[in-house]
Structures are given as C-alpha cells and as structure tokens.
Amino acid sequence: MWQAGLMAAYSIKKLRQEDRVQCIQYALDRPGVLTVLPGIRGKEDLKELLKYVDATPEEKDYSIIGEFAPADVTGKCVYCNHCMPCPMNLDIGLINKYYDLSLAGDNLAKDHYMNLDKTAKDCISCGHCNSRCQFSVDQMSRMKVIKEYFGK
Ligand code: SF4
Ligand code: SF4
Incomplete structure (x- = not known):
C-alpha cells in the first residue's frame, strides 16, 4: 500500500x-x-x-498537494502539519495520526498518544489550524472528537 x-x-x-x-x-x-x-x-x-x-x-x-486533492480527500487530515504552529504546541499531525491508527485497531497508537505531552484536551479552539489547512479539515471539531475518544 x-x-x-x-x-x-x-x-x-x-x-x-x-x-x-x-x-x-x-x-x-x-x-x-x-x-x-x-x-x-x-x-x-x-x-x-x-x-x-x-x-x-x-x-x-507537502501541503501543496491539497490544492489539487481529489474531493474524497477534502476534509481528511493527511498529517502534513501545514497548519502549525499551534499556540498550545499540539503536534496536530501526530495527534491525528495516532487517532486514525487507533481507530484502525493499532493498540500501540493509543499508548503513544497517551504519552504525548500535549493532547487534544489542551486545544483552546483558537481556529488557527482551521484557517491554515489546505485540505479543509475542521481540526477544531476533530480535536474535540479525539479528546472524547482518548479521554484526554
Ligand atoms: S489539519 Fe490540515 S494542515 Fe493540519 S495536519 Fe491535518 S491536513 Fe495538514
Ligand atoms: S484550534 Fe486547537 S489544535 Fe488548532 S491551532 Fe488552535 S489550539 Fe492548536
């Protein structure tokens, strides 16, 4: 793959x-x-x-790919971190990657997430990432979903 x-x-x-x-x-x-x-x-x-x-x-x-991404990629995080920096120092790409891997059944991804210094619970919904994402990801909402999923 x-x-x-x-x-x-x-x-x-x-x-x-x-x-x-x-x-x-x-x-x-x-x-x-x-x-x-x-x-x-x-x-x-x-x-x-x-x-x-x-x-x-x-x-x-590689966020430039977002300029000609197919419709089915729009709205999906590709972990490019083009939306960084985050004022709360969240590693947005990595947080999303661990979340997707965990959803796919990777137990280690959850362990890795739990060991992060900053997690989705630290997001202050400032909107900076939403305004920078070329894949039209609503990252502010996604951080809430991720926080709910991992409990932190
Ligand atoms: S939210 Fe957008 S810019 Fe940020 S890592 Fe995901 S795809 Fe990249
Ligand atoms: S909305 Fe949350 S994740 Fe996005 S830049 Fe602001 S604090 Fe960071």
Whole structure:
C-alpha cells in the first residue's frame, strides 16, 4: 500500500515538476508506513533522493498537494502539519495520526498518544489550524472528537 501511495505522490509531483522530498515525506506520514524504498535509475536519482536527509521542515511540507486533492480527500487530515504552529504546541499531525491508527485497531497508537505531552484536551479552539489547512479539515471539531475518544 505504501508503494502505491508513493507512486501516486510521485505522479502528482511529476505533474508539478517539483522536489521528491515532499513525496517521500507524504509516503512516510501514511498510517502504518515505516520505510520508503523508491526505485532509482542511477546515481543522479540517488543524489536527488538523498536530499531528503538534510531537508528542512519547510522543504518537506507537502501541503501543496491539497490544492489539487481529489474531493474524497477534502476534509481528511493527511498529517502534513501545514497548519502549525499551534499556540498550545499540539503536534496536530501526530495527534491525528495516532487517532486514525487507533481507530484502525493499532493498540500501540493509543499508548503513544497517551504519552504525548500535549493532547487534544489542551486545544483552546483558537481556529488557527482551521484557517491554515489546505485540505479543509475542521481540526477544531476533530480535536474535540479525539479528546472524547482518548479521554484526554
Ligand atoms: S489539519 Fe490540515 S494542515 Fe493540519 S495536519 Fe491535518 S491536513 Fe495538514
Ligand atoms: S484550534 Fe486547537 S489544535 Fe488548532 S491551532 Fe488552535 S489550539 Fe492548536
């Protein structure tokens, strides 16, 4: 599944002719993905891919995908953290990722969530994330749902 995701991301980026760093980050952020192994044709491809190692958070920001995301992705968090920073220092992408993984039956995700310094209960509903999200996620409401689900 991750391979399909990466290929989809690559094909999107091909259309945009932009850096593959964002595609790798996108694939790594999918639930359940631990490793990404892109195919390479030679040294030049490898050099291009290794840019990921030293890339800044801004260079890894793939939220631009939201500009041409299909309708069925609209409103769904893809953990890109483009809505950051949060004034309460919530890691919005990670909180959403643990929530989705837990819903999918991953018990470890719940443990990880419980160990976070800041959780959905710390959200003050300031609306900053809603105004920044290019995927039209109502994150303020989602934080309330996540708090209810985990109890914190
Ligand atoms: S709420 Fe939007 S911007 Fe924030 S992590 Fe989710 S998809 Fe990205
Ligand atoms: S609404 Fe909540 S999660 Fe979003 S930026 Fe404000 S405090 Fe952070």
